[in-house]
Each structure stands twice: as C-alpha cells, then as structure tokens.
Amino acid sequence: MLLARRGHEPFLGRWDIPGGFLEEGEHPLDGLRRELREETGLEVEPLEVLTVFDRIERDGDRVVYHYVIVDYLCRWLAGEARAASDALDAAWAAPADLARYDLPPKALEVVQEAFQKVSVS
Numbered sequence: 001m002l003l004a005r006r007g008h009e010p011f012l013g014r015w016d017i018p019g020g021f022l023e024e025g026e027h028p029l030d031g032l033r034r035e036l037r038e039e040t041g042l043e044v045e046p047l048e049v050l051t052v053f054d055r056i057e058r059d060g061d062r063v064v065y066h067y068v069i070v071d072y073l074c075r076w077l078a079g080e081a082r083a084a085s086d087a088l089d090a091a092w093a094a095p096a097d098l099a100r101y102d103l104p105p106k107a108l109e110v111v112q113e114a115f116q117k118v119s120v121s
Contacts (some may be wrong), residue, residue, distance in 0.1 A: 001111050003101055004039055004082055005089040009055065015101040017071060017110060032072055038085040044074035050117070051110055068100070069074065071110045072116060 004018035020035035022028060028045050036044050052069045057064040081090045093101055095115050103111065 001093050001099075001114060002040060002042065002076075003091050003093050003103070003111075004083070004087040005091075007086040007088045010055070010103060013088065017089075017103075017107050018090070019069070019071075022088070028070060032074070034083055036074070037079070039083075039087045040079075040090045041082045041084050042078040042079040045077055046072045046074050048073050048117075050113055053106065055106075056069075073114050 002018060005015050006012055006112045018036060018039045020039060022031040022033075023034075026034070032046055033044060036042050049072050053068050054066060054068045056066045077086070081092060083089045091101075093111075095112075098108065098111065
C-alpha cells in the first residue's frame with residue numbers, strides 16, 4: 001500500500017492515504033491520477049471504488065471544512081514513489097508494517113479493506 005506523510009492540515013505530519021482536491025470541472029478519475037502523480041510521482045490505473053465517506057470538522061456551530069472522500073483501489077503503472085508537492089514523505093507498506101505508520105482510524109480501515117481485496121498478507 002502506498003502511504004504519504006501529509007504536508008498540510010488536516011493531519012499535518014501524519015501518514016495517510018495519498019490524495020487531494022479535484023479541480024473545477026475535473027473528472028474524479030482524472031483528479032485521482034493527477035493527484036497521485038503530483039503527490040507521489042506515480043502513474044496509476046484506478047480499478048474500483050473502495051469506499052466513500054465524508055469528514056466534517058467543526059468549531060462549535062461553524063463548519064471548518066467538509067470533505068467528501070472517495071478512496072480507490074489502483075494498480076501501479078509507472079514511476080518511483082517519492083514525496084512531491086504537498087507530501088513530506090512516501091512509502092510502500094505491507095500489512096505487517098501498518099502499526100508503525102499510526103494511520104488515522106478511517107485510513108487504516110480502508111487500507112485493511114484494500115489488502116483483503118487483493119489477498120495480500
């Protein structure tokens with residue numbers, strides 16, 4: 001599993017699933033490919049949606065941010081994993097390595113689901 005150490009909030013400095021924002025008018029799959037290329041230097045082929053969820057951060061009654069997150073299972077096509085744009089680091093992690101990355105709970109859940117789909121141990 002490819003993981004990235006976040007260079008911006010939320011979760012600044014934490015390992016997470018790489019990703020980012022869509023540009024106006026951008027198709028989600030094009031945005032996925034662009035973000036992975038910009039953030040990690042990899043070319044990927046999206047295979048299937050793993051999960052869709054939202055993250056809402058509030059400050060009292062005020063919504064600070066509201067993201068709708070779509071995580072995809074992808075196939076690596078080309079490139080070497082490296083930190084780029086807003087990532088501080090990038091790494092490939094095997095299932096046995098996940099504990100040392102201290103992933104946010106939802107990211108860990110998604111990563112474990114991806115490993116089950118591809119039957120990696």
